Amino acid sequence: MLEAKILTHIKKMISEQFPEFKGIEPKVVKKTVTPQKSVYKKLSLGVPDKVKTVFSLRFVKKVKTVDSIAMKQILIVTTNKSGQIIKISQSK
Secondary structure (H helix, E strand, C coil), rough: CCHHHHHHHHHHHHHCCHHHCCCCCEEEEEEEECCCHHHHHHHHCCCCCCCCCEEEEEEEEEECCCCCCEEEEEEEEECCCCCCEEEEEECC
16 A cells, blocks of 8 residues: 555645635555557557556535535545555535
């Protein structure tokens, strides 16, 4: 899994950029990404043997709308194993 030091650093960066998610513990999922052979075949390229390991951190916060309806606000952060953020996506 992701090292505690790296996870703490990522949580700090996220809390600075998205203060509404400060103090929320993420659910961490390890994913293995392999190259898509069909894409390389169409391009007539040799398929690389590289397999990437990425981590998906899912921050979930329950909020109430103006109508007093409870809903979840979700922030998903995708990082590599060294803690470099690859992608951030957020629900509305």
